Amino acid sequence: xxxxxxxxxxxxxxxxxxxxxxxxxxxxxxxxxxxxxxxxxxxxxxxxxxxxxxxxxxxxxxxxxxxxxxxxxxxxxxx
Amino acid sequence: xxxxxxxxxxxxxxxxxxxxxxxxxxxxxxxxxxxxxxxxxxxxxxxxxxxxxxxxxxxxxxxxxxxxxxxxxxxxxxxxxxxxxxxxxxxxxxxxxxxxxxxxxxxxxxxxxxxxxxxxxxxxxxxxxxxxxxxxxxxxxxxxxxxxxxxxxxxxxxxxxxxxxxxxxxxxxxxxxxxxxxxxxxxxxxxxxxxxxxxxxxxxxxxxxxxxxxxxxxxxxxxxxxxxxxxxxxxxxxxxxxxxxxxxxxxxxxxxxxxxxxxxxxxxxxxxxxxxxxxxxxxxxxxxxxxxxxxxxxxxxxxxxxxxxxxxxxxxxxxxxxxxxxxxxxxxxxxxxxxxxxxxxxxxxxxxxxxxxxxxxxxxxxxxxxxxxxxxxxxxxxxxxxxxxxxxxxxxxxxxxxxxxxxxxxxxxxxxxxxxxxxxxxxxxxxxxxxxxxxxxxxxxxxxxxxxxxxxxxxxxxxxxxxxxxxxxxxxxxxxxxxxxxxxxxxxxxxxxxxxxxxxxxxxxxxxxxxxxxxxxxxxxxxxxxxxxxxxxxxxxxxxxxxxxxxxxxxxxxxxxxxxxxxxxxxxxxxxxxxxxxxxxxxxxxxxxxxxxxxxxxxxxxxxxxxxxxxxxxxxxxxxxxxxxxxxxxxxxxxxxxxxxxxxxxxxxxxxxxxxxx
Numbered sequence: 203x204x205x206x207x208x209x210x211x212x213x214x215x216x217x218x219x220x221x222x223x224x225x226x227x228x229x230x231x232x233x234x235x236x237x238x239x240x241x242x243x244x245x246x247x248x249x250x251x252x253x254x255x256x257x258x259x260x261x262x263x264x265x266x267x268x269x270x271x272x273x274x275x276x277x278x279x280x281x
Numbered sequence: 282x283x284x285x286x287x288x289x290x291x292x293x294x295x296x297x298x299x300x301x302x303x304x305x306x307x308x309x310x311x312x313x314x315x316x317x318x319x320x321x322x323x324x325x326x327x328x329x330x331x332x333x334x335x336x337x338x339x340x341x342x343x344x345x346x347x348x349x350x351x352x353x354x355x356x357x358x359x360x361x362x363x364x365x366x367x368x369x370x371x372x373x374x375x376x377x378x379x380x381x382x383x384x385x386x387x388x389x390x391x392x393x394x395x396x397x398x399x400x401x402x403x404x405x406x407x408x409x410x411x412x413x414x415x416x417x418x419x420x421x422x423x424x425x426x427x428x429x430x431x432x433x434x435x436x437x438x439x440x441x442x443x444x445x446x447x448x449x450x451x452x453x454x455x456x457x458x459x460x461x462x463x464x465x466x467x468x469x470x471x472x473x474x475x476x477x478x479x480x481x482x483x484x485x486x487x488x489x490x491x492x493x494x495x496x497x498x499x500x501x502x503x504x505x506x507x508x509x510x511x512x513x514x515x516x517x518x519x520x521x522x523x524x525x526x527x528x529x530x531x532x533x534x535x536x537x538x539x540x541x542x543x544x545x546x547x548x549x550x551x552x553x554x555x556x557x558x559x560x561x562x563x564x565x566x567x568x569x570x571x572x573x574x575x576x577x578x579x580x581x582x583x584x585x586x587x588x589x590x591x592x593x594x595x596x597x598x599x600x601x602x603x604x605x606x607x608x609x610x611x612x613x614x615x616x617x618x619x620x621x622x623x624x625x626x627x628x629x630x631x632x633x634x635x636x637x638x639x640x641x642x643x644x645x646x647x648x649x650x651x652x653x654x655x656x657x658x659x660x661x662x663x664x665x666x667x668x669x670x671x672x673x674x675x676x677x678x679x680x681x682x683x684x685x686x687x688x689x690x691x692x693x694x695x696x697x698x699x700x701x702x703x704x705x706x707x708x709x710x711x712x713x714x715x716x717x718x719x720x721x722x723x724x725x726x727x728x729x730x731x732x733x734x735x736x737x738x739x740x741x742x743x744x745x746x747x748x749x750x751x752x753x754x755x756x757x758x759x760x761x762x763x764x765x766x767x768x769x770x771x772x773x774x775x776x777x778x779x780x781x782x783x784x785x786x787x788x789x790x791x792x793x794x795x796x797x798x799x800x801x802x803x804x805x806x807x808x809x810x811x812x813x814x815x816x817x818x819x820x821x822x823x824x825x826x827x828x829x830x831x832x833x834x835x836x837x838x839x840x841x842x843x844x845x846x847x848x849x850x851x852x853x854x855x856x857x858x859x860x861x862x863x864x865x866x867x868x869x870x871x872x873x874x875x876x877x878x879x880x881x882x883x884x885x886x887x888x889x890x891x892x893x894x895x896x897x898x899x900x901x902x903x904x905x906x907x908x909x910x911x912x913x914x915x916x917x918x919x920x921x922x923x924x925x926x927x928x929x930x931x932x933x934x935x936x937x938x939x940x941x942x943x
Contacts, residue, residue: 223495234442238356238417245449246418248349252450253518253852254525267855270781274860 330488333502338479340446341508343458343469345515346550346731350449352458352470357445358420360411363437364401367428371435372402375427382426386419387412408439446470453524454515455567457554457674457729467570469513469729472673476733476740479508510734514550518856519543519849523553526848527825531557531565534830534841540572540708541825541845542727544716546813548745549725552821553849571826576678576705580791581637581773581838582811583701585761586714587646588634590660592757596649599631599760605640613692617643617700620790620837631764635772637788639700646699654695658684661698664752666706670713670726678707701791711811712824715786717752718761719813719822724748766816774810777843782854785819786812786846788838793828805829808841814850823849876901891938893928894921899942910934917942 249255257267314322342353380394401409415423420440423429429438446462448455459468466474482505486494523541531539538558544551558568569575591597608624610617619625619638633641650657661667667682682704683689689703697703709727717724726746733741765785768774773788789809794800808830813822825842835841880901883892888909894902902921903913909932916939925939 220489220495223489234356234444235417239421241350241353241355241447241449242416242418244350245416245447248449248517249451252521254521267852269851269855271855271857271859274858276860276862278862278864 331497332486332488332494334484334486334494334496336482336484336505338481338505339507340479341477341510343477343511343513345513345517345520346552347517348512349517351454351513351515352446352448352460354444355447356417356442357413357447358415358417359413359441359443360415360420360423361439361441362398362401362409362411362429363407363433363439364398364409365405365407366434366437367402367431368435371428371431378427379429383411383423386422407437414445450517452567454520454554456556456570457515457551457573458513459674467676468674469511471675473511473730473733476509477511480506482506507735509740512731512734513729514545514552514731515554515729516552519853520553520555522849522852523845524555524557526845527555527557527827528565530827530841530845531559534827534834535563536827536831536841537829538568538571539825539827539842540570540575541823541849542572542709542712543821543823543849544712544727546716546719546819546822547725549713549716549728550731551727551729570674570676571828572708572824573672573674574676574678574707576680576707577793577807577828578702578704578791579706579711580701580789580807580809581639582711582787582789582791582809583704583706584634584637584642584699585718585765585787586661586664586666587642587699587701588630588764589664589718589753589757589761590657591630591645591649592760593660593753594649594656597630597645599629599764601630601645602627603630603633603638603641603644605633605638605644608640610640610644612643612647612696615693617696631760631767634761634764634787635767637773637790642699643696647696650695654685657695657698658682664714664717665724665748666710666714670710670748672709672727672729674729677709678705680707680710681705701789708809708824708826711809712822713748714752715811715813715824716822717749718758718765719819722751722753722755722758724750724752762816765812769812773837774812774839774843776839777810777847779847779851782814782850783816784812784814784846784850785816786810786823788843790836790838804832804836806832806836808836808838810838810842810846812846814853821849821853880905889932891924891926891928891930891932894924894940897921899940902940906938906940912937913940914938915940915942919943 253267260266340354343351345351376395376398377391380391380398383389383394384391398409412419412423424438424440428436430436432438446460448458457468459466459470459472461470461474461477465471470477480503483502485497485502487497489495523543527539527541530536536559538556540556541553542551542555543553554572556567556569556571557565558571559565560568592599604627605619605625607626608619608621617640619640621636625632625636625638625641628636628638628641630641630645632638633645646657661682667680669677669679671677681689682698683694694703713724713727724747726748728743728745730743732739732743762785765787766783768787769778769784774786777784787810789807789811791807791809792800793805793807795805807826807828809824809826811822811824813819823846825845827841827845830836830841876898879897883905888905891909892905894905897905898920899915899918902924903915906913911932912935914937919942921940922943923939923941926936
């Protein structure tokens with residue numbers, strides 16, 4: 203009788219471990235998909251933020267890159 | 282009756298014997314299988330249900346200096362369609378909108394897609410190709426198209442995932458980043474493959490239901506080691522400018538190929554490298570790493586090296602006068618020409634570099650080193666011009682500088698070398714020399730990779746490698762830097778001069794393939810511009826080489842390659858701030874002070890009802906009231922003389938208050 207219980211336990215545990223494996227496979231697939239989404243989205247954003255892309259986009263607004271650098275005025279207080 | 286009974290019994294015995302024989306046979310076979318062939322079958326069963334599974338190591342990524350991804354491994358999808366499985370009612374209802382969606386996303390007309398899918402349906406095609414190499418976002422989009430959104434069995438949507446290496450920035454610097462697969466291993470990916478790849482792990486697994494495999498033990502036989510990440514020195518912004526500027530010039534001049542490299546003067550870090558070659562259709566792409574592999578005659582760019590060598594030998598000075606005559610000079614039975622008709626006459630050595638006079642340099646070098654060419658060649662070699670840089674990226678071209686006694690050597694070899702022919706260098710080698718001049722004589726090795734990381738830990742960092750701490754004397758450097766500055770101010774690079782920012786460099790217009798018979802009818806040149814900016818305390822050096830521009834449109838270094846150089850210099854100049862320091866001028870007017878104090882006291886008290894703003898400066902009153910959630914409508918300019926809601930009333934957010942200013 204005891205042995206039967208043990209066997210049942212063993213079967214149950216082996217099934218539950220199988221289930222875990224399926225779960226892991228599912229999660230792995232999800233990781234892959236999320237990673238793909240991340241990289242793909244990031245690559246789209248990176249292309250968008252490239253200066254050459256922005257330059258063409260703002261051309262419609264008749265904006266173009268400045269030919270002189272920004273001037274920073276730094277006020278130093280002399281005490 | 283007994284007779285029949287016995288008959289039955291006899292039959293029964295026969296059956297019994299048969300069954301007994303049958304069982305004996307089975308038992309015999311069982312024993313046979315277990316004992317005689319047991320090992321064979323046991324191992325067979327193990328093979329079928331057990332396997333040594335490799336756990337794939339994740340490949341590392343390649344980053345730019347600022348952390349943008351340049352190359353990484355990612356899932357991509359190939360989409361196919363089972364055109365036959367779809368229910369005909371659903372199919373007829375949605376086919377048009379599916380075709381519409383597909384044409385919007387993948388091009389071609391809706392009609393084309395409809396025809397294609399219908400045809401596949403009649404042919405019972407269960408594996409119709411739709412698109413390949415789709416990124417995740419496109420995959421999600423296409424998955425939600427009509428019909429496809431019904432899934433695999435009802436909608437016939439088939440997606441096959443695969444892991445591929447992608448360059449998120451597209452074509453930019455593709456060749457230098459490189460790849461590592463069946464095609465070979467060029468670029469950074471190839472050079473650092475042992476870091477990127479990692480090591481696959483091993484694990485024993487047992488087959489279970491649904492085609493899955495279950496690990497047998499907790500421990501892996503061998504743990505996988507993920508690949509490391511490579512952080513390059515490439516600056517995405519400079520790279521972007523360089524790439525597009527080069528592309529524009531190549532397209533305009535319809536040139537065969539070109540390259541541009543930007544290098545940080547002090548450290549030798551390569552900030553941008555772009556190599557574009559023309560396809561048969563006339564478009565350009567990163568074909569080969571010209572900057573690294575292509576050895577060619579540098580032409581006028583080499584005059585700098587000649588001048589430095591001559592100055593070092595102290596045989597001439599920048600003021601030494603040379604007679605370049607009328608632009609045509611016969612030396613050792615061969616004519617040398619200058620690009621200006623009529624010639625430059627008598628000019629100084631410095632001016633000869635500014636205007637890039639071939640005759641000037643041929644004479645200066647030939648007359649001073651003609652009797653002892655070895656001295657000149659050994660000076661060049663002392664400056665490491667005959668050595669490879671020893672880059673980790675494979676395929677670097679070997680420079681050649683002939684010496685007396687070589688096959689290539691002749692009486693004309695020395696004067697030719699003086700103005701950049703009869704020897705070969707790669708663009709990067711030329712740039713390394715110019716960078717040394719910009720860096721006060723310290724020659725640093727070009728560097729592509731900053732560090733190797735594993736997650737957030739540095740694994741290995743690469744410092745700067747000095748090839749030679751001082752390639753020539755400081756006084757020589759000072760002299761040639763002054764001349765290089767003047768090349769842009771008043772020499773061959775005059776067109777590039779800008780009063781806003783400074784740059785220095787040398788143009789180059791070298792003939793190429795002039796040994797071919799058709800050269801006179803189809804002239805081919807290599808236009809280049811090599812230099813650094815700004816002229817004082819240079820931060821970056823840069824080389825632009827464009828091969829075989831269409832001669833009708835122009836071929837001079839300053840016209841073809843110079844603009845790319847200028848674009849980059851200008852970009853870097855405009856993105857650095859100019860800081861003006863002003864010594865503390867704090868405004869100190871009584872009225873301003875009282876106004877501010879009144880405003881400040883009201884705010885500090887915490888306002889619960891409409892305050893009295895009469896007499897307050899308009900800008901203070903408006904900001905005060907708007908911060909309370911009121912809408913301010915005002916008239917006039919100056920101080921408040923009237924407010925439409927009197928003091929002390931409850932504040933109702935969003936109500937309008939009218940102010941009169943005077």
